[in-house]
Amino acid sequence: DVVMTQSPLSLPVTLGQPASISCRSSQSLVYSDGNTYLNWFQQRPGQSPRRLIYKVSNRDSGVPDRFSGSGSGTDFTLKISRVEAEDAGVYYCMQGTHWPGSFGQGTKLEIK
């Protein structure tokens, strides 16, 4: 199975400052169709996960443009350009290239 490793697991950030989360996979996430199925999710306390970014760098509708995704192969990054209070929560990367799909451990972003 593909192991997804996130870092850091805890991320205290001051309002207005940038934040970055790394996600590494144990195998390349490039699928035979040429797509890379690496996605990012946000889970606020008491809520369901919400997808932010799909296929590495595509932002979902309604997601603020301060969120961006990048990377290739086995190394990926989620960046928040200026953290706002509503960004507090847990962020997960997830791969859907290989069965079974798998998630990173989660990164808890807290506002300092």
Place this chain on the structure above:
Amino acid sequence: EVQLVESGGGLVKPGGSLRLSCAASGFTFSNYSLNWVRQAPGKGLEWVSSISVSGSYIYYADSVKGRFTISRDNAKNSLYLLMNSLRADDTAVYYCARDWEVLSYWGQGTLVTVSS
């Protein structure tokens, strides 16, 4: 608007069974793969099972293989998860989600508690 609404969770004794349902609306149900993902209390997300558009392809996590059965009824726009031989470590919120490569939409989840 895409909606996924899970139901059927509750308290069950170890060794017992439960059937979860996920009612879908706002999209052409028969055109999309569907999935169950769970989250134990205070823990991360775990993929449980997936089913293809027609139901021809079905996948299970090793942790539930042989105990859980996923199915879908395209006429009723519904996804199901039959859970047998439940164990304490199956305690979790169970979410249904659409599109197994990208998990585009999620339901609100239904809590399953396995305890004597």
